[in-house]
Amino acid sequence: MTGRCFPISLRSSNLRSWWPVEFQRSRNFPPGSTRHFGSIAGKLNSLLTEGTSPAPASLTCADRIVTFRNRQLLIHSGSSGSLHLLIAETDHMRTSATLPLRAHSFRGLSIAGIVLAILTQYLVPVLPAAEADSPAAGSVTISTEFPGGNAATGQNEAGLVQIAPDLRGDNPWFYWYFAATAKQAGRVVFETPAKVAGFKNGGIGFQGPAISTDGGSTWQWMGTENVKDNTFFYDFARAGDVVRFAVTIPYVQSDLKAFLKQHADNPHLKQSELTTSRNGRSVDLLQIGTPGPNVQPVLVTARHHAAETIASYVLEGFLQEAMSDEPAGVAFREKYVLFAVPLVDTDGVAEGDQGKNRKPWDHNRDYKEGSIYPEVQAIMALGEAQNFRFALDFHCPTLVFPDHQVMYFVGAKTHPQHNFQNVTLFAERIKAGLPKTAPHGPLVWLRAEKDASPKSSRFFGFRDDTTLSATLEIPFAPPGRKTDPASCRLYGQIMLKAFVETEFLTGKE
Numbered sequence: 001m002t003g004r005c006f007p008i009s010l011r012s013s014n015l016r017s018w019w020p021v022e023f024q025r026s027r028n029f030p031p032g033s034t035r036h037f038g039s040i041a042g043k044l045n046s047l048l049t050e051g052t053s054p055a056p057a058s059l060t061c062a063d064r065i066v067t068f069r070n071r072q073l074l075i076h077s078g079s080s081g082s083l084h085l086l087i088a089e090t091d092h093m094r095t096s097a098t099l100p101l102r103a104h105s106f107r108g109l110s111i112a113g114i115v116l117a118i119l120t121q122y123l124v125p126v127l128p129a130a131e132a133d134s135p136a137a138g139s140v141t142i143s144t145e146f147p148g149g150n151a152a153t154g155q156n157e158a159g160l161v162q163i164a165p166d167l168r169g170d171n172p173w174f175y176w177y178f179a180a181t182a183k184q185a186g187r188v189v190f191e192t193p194a195k196v197a198g199f200k201n202g203g204i205g206f207q208g209p210a211i212s213t214d215g216g217s218t219w220q221w222m223g224t225e226n227v228k229d230n231t232f233f234y235d236f237a238r239a240g241d242v243v244r245f246a247v248t249i250p251y252v253q254s255d256l257k258a259f260l261k262q263h264a265d266n267p268h269l270k271q272s273e274l275t276t277s278r279n280g281r282s283v284d285l286l287q288i289g290t291p292g293p294n295v296q297p298v299l300v301t302a303r304h305h306a307a308e309t310i311a312s313y314v315l316e317g318f319l320q321e322a323m324s325d326e327p328a329g330v331a332f333r334e335k336y337v338l339f340a341v342p343l344v345d346t347d348g349v350a351e352g353d354q355g356k357n358r359k360p361w362d363h364n365r366d367y368k369e370g371s372i373y374p375e376v377q378a379i380m381a382l383g384e385a386q387n388f389r390f391a392l393d394f395h396c397p398t399l400v401f402p403d404h405q406v407m408y409f410v411g412a413k414t415h416p417q418h419n420f421q422n423v424t425l426f427a428e429r430i431k432a433g434l435p436k437t438a439p440h441g442p443l444v445w446l447r448a449e450k451d452a453s454p455k456s457s458r459f460f461g462f463r464d465d466t467t468l469s470a471t472l473e474i475p476f477a478p479p480g481r482k483t484d485p486a487s488c489r490l491y492g493q494i495m496l497k498a499f500v501e502t503e504f505l506t507g508k509e
């Protein structure tokens, strides 16, 4: 086995005690990554030795589940004699590793024994080979001089660049987005702070950073093969290469512009200016459909919090379906007219601000007397003029908090009167339509009204004629679920269909 590259890398995540280690498959050990082994050994050893329940007396490679320290450990053999370890607590949180081991190795061994067998038979022997393959260090310059750009750069030397979210005087959050231009080809490790916005390794999500090699036109999640703890690396092939990295797949004004251009000839879509932002930018207002006596006005908004980019892709799909000639689009426009403010904090989106928890308060805490943001004032005025029956506000939650790896609705249970039932009916329809690869949910986490913070959902929920008012949270990058732009647009289309299909209780019964 000596010299063989072994398919495992490790990312630790001790956000919750029940979720102490996360394994990720990868094709190769990154050369020079010897610390991985020590880390695996340490983590697994502490996982196993801390256990109070007795390890099973024996295990074979038949499929089986054992409970170990309140975690389920699923062990089964793969077709070629591999071992699959699955450590899971809930149906949407799972972590696993596939390890090629001979079946007979495990007979009569405890879990600790198996892990030790893995460590001793496979991990240790590859160390010298991994060290021998260490790549040359590259070096880069960092830029954030483009829409959405954000990074505070610390140490920048050959092979290592320290990057942190640039908070610009606001409260801690996790958004960063930069371009790296190679001065010298080779490997560069990008290191985010060990703790970000209160979370260990909180500067990188569960699908790794987002990456674009075409100047921000197209993006993908990079995956976690090159991620270790609070760092990720990239191998620059040649000097002059420019690669953009971001904590999430960005969505800025030019993305909205491209979407609107694509639908410029659509007769159902009207574009106008909602207002002018504090920094002089035009804030877009879209209308789909035509107001009329039996047509109910619907408000959709996104980016009250500038960094919550994934929500924008879902909103695009929602708008696209609403203006389409598909049956759902036609049916939607018979019953509804839609008003959309896709980039509420247009300045924050362009300038790459965190947006969430902005000082003195953020856009979604501004629905009140003494409002300070012209966009919010304009939305409240639009509410007066249009008397919205529905208000749906698209957001993304935190990046790595385990409970936030699902789609979920929040808002006030009984404001409007039947909000809980209506959101539940809507959520059920959405769930029925979503593909299996979509994030889990949407779950309905509406609460009794205690929190009087002046949010959009509360503002519209307390108006007399409202039928539904809620915030929909779309996770950034849940493990194993798709949140790339195309998938998110599809989710949005499904949500519009679900909206049309739902028979809402109007509150007048």
Ligand SMILES: [Zn+2]
Pocket (backbone or CB within 6 Å): 304, 305, 308, 356, 395, 396, 397
């Ligand atoms: Zn938000």
